[in-house]
Amino acid sequence: MQVATGRSILNGIAIGPLRIYQKKETQTAQTSTLTPAEELERFESARLAAQKQLGGLYDKALEEVGEENAAIFEIHQMMLDDDDYLDAVKNIIETQSATAEYAVTTTGENFSATFAAMDDAYMQARSVDVKDISGRVVNILTGQGDKDLLGEEAAILVADDLTPSETVQLDKSKLLGFITRHGSSNSHTAILARTMNIPALIGVDFNDSWDGKLAVLDGYNHCVYVEPAAELLAAMEEKRKEDLKQEALLQGLKKKPNVTLDGKEIKVYANIGNVGDVGLVLQNDAQGIGLFRSEFIYLDSKDFPSEDAQFAIYKRVAETMAGKKVIIRTLDIGADKQADYFGLDKEENPALGYRAIRICLTRREIFKTQLRAILRASAFGTISIMFPMIISVREVRDAKDVLEECRKELLAQGTAVGEVEIGIMIETPAAVMMAEELAEEVQFFSLGTNDLTQYTLAIDRQNPKLDAFYDPHHPAVLRMIRHAVEAGHRHGCWVGICGELGADATLTETFLRMGVDELSVSPPAVLPLRKVIRGLDLSKPSHKIL
Ligand code: PEP
Ligand code: MG
Numbered sequence: 001m002q003v004a005t006g007r008s009i010l011n012g013i014a015i016g017p018l019r020i021y022q023k024k025e026t027q028t029a030q031t032s033t034l035t036p037a038e039e040l041e042r043f044e045s046a047r048l049a050a051q052k053q054l055g056g057l058y059d060k061a062l063e064e065v066g067e068e069n070a071a072i073f074e075i076h077q078m079m080l081d082d083d084d085y086l087d088a089v090k091n092i093i094e095t096q097s098a099t100a101e102y103a104v105t106t107t108g109e110n111f112s113a114t115f116a117a118m119d120d121a122y123m124q125a126r127s128v129d130v131k132d133i134s135g136r137v138v139n140i141l142t143g144q145g146d147k148d149l150l151g152e153e154a155a156i157l158v159a160d161d162l163t164p165s166e167t168v169q170l171d172k173s174k175l176l177g178f179i180t181r182h183g184s185s186n187s188h189t190a191i192l193a194r195t196m197n198i199p200a201l202i203g204v205d206f207n208d209s210w211d212g213k214l215a216v217l218d219g220y221n222h223c224v225y226v227e228p229a230a231e232l233l234a235a236m237e238e239k240r241k242e243d244l245k246q247e248a249l250l251q252g253l254k255k256k257p258n259v260t261l262d263g264k265e266i267k268v269y270a271n272i273g274n275v276g277d278v279g280l281v282l283q284n285d286a287q288g289i290g291l292f293r294s295e296f297i298y299l300d301s302k303d304f305p306s307e308d309a310q311f312a313i314y315k316r317v318a319e320t321m322a323g324k325k326v327i328i329r330t331l332d333i334g335a336d337k338q339a340d341y342f343g344l345d346k347e348e349n350p351a352l353g354y355r356a357i358r359i360c361l362t363r364r365e366i367f368k369t370q371l372r373a374i375l376r377a378s379a380f381g382t383i384s385i386m387f388p389m390i391i392s393v394r395e396v397r398d399a400k401d402v403l404e405e406c407r408k409e410l411l412a413q414g415t416a417v418g419e420v421e422i423g424i425m426i427e428t429p430a431a432v433m434m435a436e437e438l439a440e441e442v443q444f445f446s447l448g449t450n451d452l453t454q455y456t457l458a459i460d461r462q463n464p465k466l467d468a469f470y471d472p473h474h475p476a477v478l479r480m481i482r483h484a485v486e487a488g489h490r491h492g493c494w495v496g497i498c499g500e501l502g503a504d505a506t507l508t509e510t511f512l513r514m515g516v517d518e519l520s521v522s523p524p525a526v527l528p529l530r531k532v533i534r535g536l537d538l539s540k541p542s543h544k545i546l
Contacts, residue, residue, distance in 0.1 A: 002226040006179065006204035007467065009190045013240045014177030014199040014217040015233070018210045018226065019155035028101040028138065036094045043089060043100040046140040051077055053136065068309055072302050075126075076133050085111060085130070101141045108134025116343055121365065125303045128341045132302065156217055156224075158206050164188040164299055164337050172196055172276070177217040179204045179224060186450055186461035186470055188336055191500065195273060195280070197524040203464055250527040254285040258530050260512065261537040267518040268526055268533070269325070271498060274300065275313050278320050280523035285530075288325035290446065290520020291386075291498040292317065294370065295333045303341050304366065310373035318381025325382050327446070327498075327520075328374050329425065330399075331366070332356040332388040336462055351451075351460060356389035361398050371406040378418035386423045386446055391430035396441045427451035427499070432480045439491030445484055446520070449499025453477050472501045482514050489515060496520055505532045512538060 032039050058073035079085060085107060092103035108131050115127035154174045161182040167189050177199040183189055185202065193200040199219040206224075216225045216236045225232060259265045269290030270281040274297065281289060297305050297313060318326050333342060334355020347353040360367035374385055387399045400422065410417050424441075426432060427448030439445065453472040454461040461470060471477075481497070488495040496518030501507060503521035508529065511519065521529055 001229050001232070002210075003223055004204050004206060004226070005223045006201035007185055007464075008219040008222045009185060009193050009200040009202060010198065010219050012177075012197070012199035012219045012243060013236055014156050014219075015236060015240065016176040016214070017153060017155050018158050018179075018206075018213055018215045019151060019153075020206070020208060020211040021157055021159040028105055028142070029099050030096075030102045032093075032097055032099040032102075034099075036097060039093045039098070039100045039103070040090060042141060043093065043104065043137070046100065046104075046137050047080055049140045050133065050136045051080055053140075054080070068306060072129070076129060076136075079126070079129060079133050080137075101138045104134050104137045104141070108138075121304075124343055125341050127343065128302065131340075156215055158204075158210060162189050164192065164296070167192045172198075177201075177219075179206060179217065181206065182464060184462050184464040184470075185467050186454070186500070191271075191450075191522070192273060194500070194522040194524070195271065195277060197280075197522075250531065253527050253530050253534075256530065256534065258287070258533045260533055261535070262539040264512055264538055266512060266516065266533060267496070268529055269327075269496070269498075269518055269520040270523045270526055271520050272317075272523070275316055277523065278317055282320070284523045284526040286523060286526045288327070288382075289317070289321060290325075290327055290496055290518060292326060292328045293332065294328055295331050295337050298331065298333055298339050298342075299337060301339070304369070307369045307373045307376075310370060311376045314374055314377030314383065315380045318377050318383055321381055323382055325384060327384040327386050327423065329386045329388055330357070330374075331360055331370055333359060351454065351462070357387050357395055357399060358389065360387075361395065361402075364402060367399075367402055368406055371403050372410060375403075375406055375410055375417045375420065376415060378420045379416040380418070383418065384421040384423060384444070386425060386444075388425045388448070389427060389451070390424045390438065391428050391434075393434065393437050393441060396424060396438060400441070423493075425451075425498075426484045428455050429480065432484050435484045435487035436491060439488050439493045442493060444493050445488045445495045446518075447481055447484060447495070447497040447499060449477065449481070449497060449501035452480060452499065453501075456480055472499075472504070473507070477501075478507075478510070481511075481516075485514050485516055494518065503529060505529070508532045509536050509538070509542065512536065513542060 054073045054077045058070050062070040088107040089103045092098050092106055093100060111130040112127045115123050115130060118124055154176050156176045157178040159180050161180050162178065175198060179201045181204060183202040199217050201217060201222065201224060204224060210226055213227050216228050216233065218236065257265060258268045267287050269288040270284065270286035271291040272278060272281060272289055273293045297310060314328060333339060334344065334353060335350045338344065344354060374383060377383060387396065390396055407417055421443045423444035423446060424438060425448040426445045431438060449472055450461060453470060456476050457474060459466050459470050485495045494517040497511065497516055498520040502519040503525040519529060
């Protein structure tokens with residue numbers, strides 16, 4: 001048995017085989033030992049095989065996500081028939097005696113750079129597609145299959161690192177837990193693990209010999225046991241059963257109010273990243289959705305999601321929540337949440353960079369597509385809109401103007417639009433300091449304590465070396481929260497918390513005493529939080545000081 005330690009993201013136990021995921025950069029030889037005619041033949045047969053794969057993917061997507069979303073695979077098929085693309089590959093093979101894989105990779109890169117430099121947004125988006133199809137052909141030429149992180153069997157995934165977009169694409173039914181060498185406790189990948197209720201460890205120094213071996217991921221003790229001894233395995237299986245029993249007990253709190261012993265009520269909502277999480281919201285009896293991180297729709301997509309595709313998602317969430325509040329945060333892309341097709345530049349300080357509302361207010365066509373989709377869906381439930389990363393009144397006014405423009409356009413077209421409440425995330429010190437003025441512009445505040453901690457303490461939430469310094473209990477952070485709550489209330493706003501701190505049971509009493517109106521947490525944290533709230537008595541004096 002081997003034991004390795006790391007940092008736990010979620011208390012829990014996973015038992016199953018380990019599966020190591022390696023992101024391989026394929027090295028391709030430039031010069032061929034074959035004749036150009038033979039390389040051309042290799043290319044042609046790989047191209048036809050890629051066409052066949054794409055046809056299969058189109059059919060699967062058509063069934064699972066509808067015609068509109070499936071269309072991308074048709075576009076890819078057409079690109080692989082494009083004369084300019086084919087001529088470029090052939091030319092490199094013939095004039096440079098190159099291997100087919102080198103010719104395809106080079107053509108993919110050249111075309112991608114050309115498309116990215118074009119003014120037209122549609123052509124810019126093709127930049128990623130041409131790389132994608134080239135990668136598919138190269139994978140066939142080099143004998144590598146489609147990237148499948150998990151394989152057939154349910155497993156504990158082991159990787160150097162996982163990006164948020166890789167994490168959202170994982171087949172959750174096969175993911176028992178995950179272990180990474182890098183990553184920080186406050187990253188979006190960690191947040192996704194908590195939402196999915198999946199035990200995860202980061203900072204683990206694993207080795208390749210682990211692949212396929214049975215292991216126990218023990219989130220309580222921050223470690224993983226590889227090939228555990230029989231006794232330990234049995235004890236861990238027992239503990240896992242105990243966890244399931246506790247979870248079942250919590251289910252007994254369903255339909256009970258979130259009210260303290262002395263009668264103070266607080267709303268408990270849930271955070272989601274995609275439509276698939278709504279089932280967890282219902283299962284855990286949250287009173288609403290306090291944060292729908294809409295950027296995950298973009299991360300899960302190969303191209304800008306269309307207005308209709310987004311409308312279908314928001315409508316489904318609103319309808320399923322049946323009149324309960326659904327707060328959709330507008331696109332918060334950037335920093336660790338990157339989608340290639342946005343064509344964002346590499347930045348020195350991505351957390352302080354071109355992200356979230358800054359992108360939306362400068363690339364209005366993207367913003368308007370999303371706002372129109374949300375407004376259309378608002379006719380089907382109770383939707384609120386929340387703008388992220390706000391630092392000034394001007395940004396809020398500009399965002400509201402764009403929203404108003406969209407509303408007018410839709411109404412002029414005869415499209416139904418519902419009433420939407422408007423709010424902002426308070427996640428920058430600037431927003432806290434401007435809270436009085438900002439509260440005049442909106443109906444609610446939601447405190448994004450993950451970023452608020454990062455910006456208040458000047459600590460990169462992505463940097464694992466700083467985990468020990470990233471202290472959301474720091475008095476500076478808690479005072480910021482109190483200031484925002486009080487300022488919001490003075491101007492008629494309700495104030496919630498949707499950062500990870502909202503689920504911190506050691507602060508629930510403090511938040512209630514501050515007057516926080518709502519806590520929005522990952523779905524599995526809803527019932528444990530309800531249990532804590534129902535055990536508090538605020539009529540007793542508090543020993544906690546800020
Ligand atoms: C936050 O910053 O606290 C927040 C809720 O947003 P995100 O974690 O997605 O940045
Ligand atoms: Mg944030």
